[in-house]
Amino acid sequence: MSVYQRVVDWIDLRLGVRDILEQNLTHYLLPRNINVWYTLGAVLLTLFGIQFITGILLLVYYVPDTGQAFDSVQQIMNEIPFGWLIRYLHVVGSNLIVIALLLHMLSVLFMAAYKTPRELTWVSGFLLLNLTLGLCLTGYLLPWSQLSFWATTVATDAAGAVPVIGDDIVRFLRGGAMVNEATLGRFFALHVMGMPLLFGLLVGVHLFCVRRAGISRPPFGDGYVPRGPRYTFEHEHHYGGIPFFPNYAVKDAAVISFFLVLLAAIVFFWPTLFMPPAGFEPADPFTTPEHIKPEWYFLWAYQTLRIFPDKFLGLAVQVAAMTFLALLPFIDRSRERRPARRPLFLICFVAGIGVFVALSIWGHYA
Amino acid sequence: MSDPSKSPPKRRAFLVTLLSGLAGLFAAAVLYPLWRFLSPRKGTGEQEKVRLERASVPLGGAHFFNFRGGPAVVVQPQAGSFIALSAVCTHLGCVVKWQEENDEFFCPCHAGRFSPRGEVLGGPPPQPLPELNVEVEGDQILIG
Numbered sequence: 484m485s486v487y488q489r490v491v492d493w494i495d496l497r498l499g500v501r502d503i504l505e506q507n508l509t510h511y512l513l514p515r516n517i518n519v520w521y522t523l524g525a526v527l528l529t530l531f532g533i534q535f536i537t538g539i540l541l542l543v544y545y546v547p548d549t550g551q552a553f554d555s556v557q558q559i560m561n562e563i564p565f566g567w568l569i570r571y572l573h574v575v576g577s578n579l580i581v582i583a584l585l586l587h588m589l590s591v592l593f594m595a596a597y598k599t600p601r602e603l604t605w606v607s608g609f610l611l612l613n614l615t616l617g618l619c620l621t622g623y624l625l626p627w628s629q630l631s632f633w634a635t636t637v638a639t640d641a642a643g644a645v646p647v648i649g650d651d652i653v654r655f656l657r658g659g660a661m662v663n664e665a666t667l668g669r670f671f672a673l674h675v676m677g678m679p680l681l682f683g684l685l686v687g688v689h690l691f692c693v694r695r696a697g698i699s700r701p702p703f704g705d706g707y708v709p710r711g712p713r714y715t716f717e718h719e720h721h722y723g724g725i726p727f728f729p730n731y732a733v734k735d736a737a738v739i740s741f742f743l744v745l746l747a748a749i750v751f752f753w754p755t756l757f758m759p760p761a762g763f764e765p766a767d768p769f770t771t772p773e774h775i776k777p778e779w780y781f782l783w784a785y786q787t788l789r790i791f792p793d794k795f796l797g798l799a800v801q802v803a804a805m806t807f808l809a810l811l812p813f814i815d816r817s818r819e820r821r822p823a824r825r826p827l828f829l830i831c832f833v834a835g836i837g838v839f840v841a842l843s844i845w846g847h848y849a
Numbered sequence: 850m851s852d853p854s855k856s857p858p859k860r861r862a863f864l865v866t867l868l869s870g871l872a873g874l875f876a877a878a879v880l881y882p883l884w885r886f887l888s889p890r891k892g893t894g895e896q897e898k899v900r901l902e903r904a905s906v907p908l909g910g911a912h913f914f915n916f917r918g919g920p921a922v923v924v925q926p927q928a929g930s931f932i933a934l935s936a937v938c939t940h941l942g943c944v945v946k947w948q949e950e951n952d953e954f955f956c957p958c959h960a961g962r963f964s965p966r967g968e969v970l971g972g973p974p975p976q977p978l979p980e981l982n983v984e985v986e987g988d989q990i991l992i993g
Contacts, residue, residue, distance in 0.1 A: 563890070565882035640981060 508728035519648035552627035595820035632766035644794035702820035786846030898993035911947035
């Protein structure tokens with residue numbers, strides 16, 4: 484008997500790990516018509532893992548002080564061996580995460596996987612999307628560049644549109660009247676500790692929901708029939724399906740590899756793709772750079788604020804759109820999941836993507 | 850052509866070897882930058898000498914200073930004679946104190962004692978304090 488087998492036997496005797504692995508890997512059956520879009524969860528877990536590791540590594544040299552933050556980032560980029568690689572992986576990775584999150588959300592929407600009994604999975608996922616955007620926003624300030632400073636100024640200023648208490652919210656977010664040392668301190672604390680802790684907790688809730696309810700069957704093919712109403716909890720089994728390991732794990736690995744190659748390609752060949760020139764100048768609170776724009780995934784919100792003459796109205800439209808998305812499973816209550824039989828949904832789906840893209844492009848060139 | 854039913858073990862072994870090799874390469878590609886990133890940096894001036902004012906070291910007294918990232922001390926036991934030593938106790942790495950009244954170095958952690966030349970006088974230190982090269986240039990002392 485090999486040493487490896489003896490070690491596994493020893494652990495198995497105490498913890499029954501073989502049973503756990505069988506239940507969750509080889510005997511965990513997935514629908515036969517499962518498609519590539521279901522791999523995005525694994526892709527996101529991988530990308531978040533990279534963010535977590537590169538984030539800890541950056542903390543080794545980063546100094547969260549307005550007088551030293553920019554220089555410490557420059558030191559990471561220019562003096563620390565492979566510092567540029569760690570930082571660009573973190574920067575580019577955050578953008579790829581937003582792309583993967585949007586694709587994940589769109590696929591769940593298209594296949595109506597948010598419907599009963601998966602409302603909690605959807606809501607926890609939607610909260611994770613917002614928390615990710617919060618992580619992006621707070622992380623944006625940390626290099627203390629012109630881009631960091633003014634993008635944060637514009638982003639926090641948007642909260643001022645809330646009637647009566649708007650100015651107080653802005654002061655609270657910034658820790659003062661303007662973006663300053665206090666803003667850096669609170670954004671740093673949120674970015675490296677507060678939000679990641681909450682994020683980890685929410686990922687746990689999300690995965691628990693996914694595993695407990697069971698993977699939703701893709702609503703395609705002749706054999707698909709919408710499930711009837713249920714009055715007691717029931718895990719969705721897929722008898723006769725394919726095992727998660729090795730069949731689907733290989734597909735997961737392939738798509739994860741694709742994203743890793745994409746990440747490496749951008750980091751090595753176009754590292755400044757997501758970093759305008761203002762990101763390489765130290766913050767100057769007395770000089771606003773021209774044409775300062777938020778990151779691409781906030782452009783739709785930025786342009787919405789510009790379209791409406793009243794800032795509050797612009798903010799209200801954004802809040803309404805996000806609330807609608809968050810509560811979608813409770814609004815769209817029909818049991819039909821097949822896209823071809825949901826024409827109204829399909830029109831809204833395509834129009835929604837169109838509006839998002841159009842506003843983003845408009846915001847970019849405006 | 851051999852029986853396809855006999856080939857899988859060989860094929861499997863080949864694939865396992867290939868994938869293990871690729872995994873090893875990938876791990877090396879990840880671990881090497883990580884190791885370099887976290888390795889202590891060669892600080893600027895690691896080979897540089899430290900220049901002190903001669904007047905900063907009183908006769909019978911000691912002057913502590915930073916030498917290439919670590920604490921060091923220079924003493925003047927007799928007029929015009931300077932001795933420079935590492936101030937890190939060779940027992941467990943605490944920084945020694947100069948006791949002018951006893952004319953010796955004392956480590957407050959475990960009562961190690963050293964002479965002005967760095968020799969062990971008592972206590973647990975296993976080795977003397979490493980001596981540093983000293984040159985006197987006019988009113989300045991050059992150490993290192």
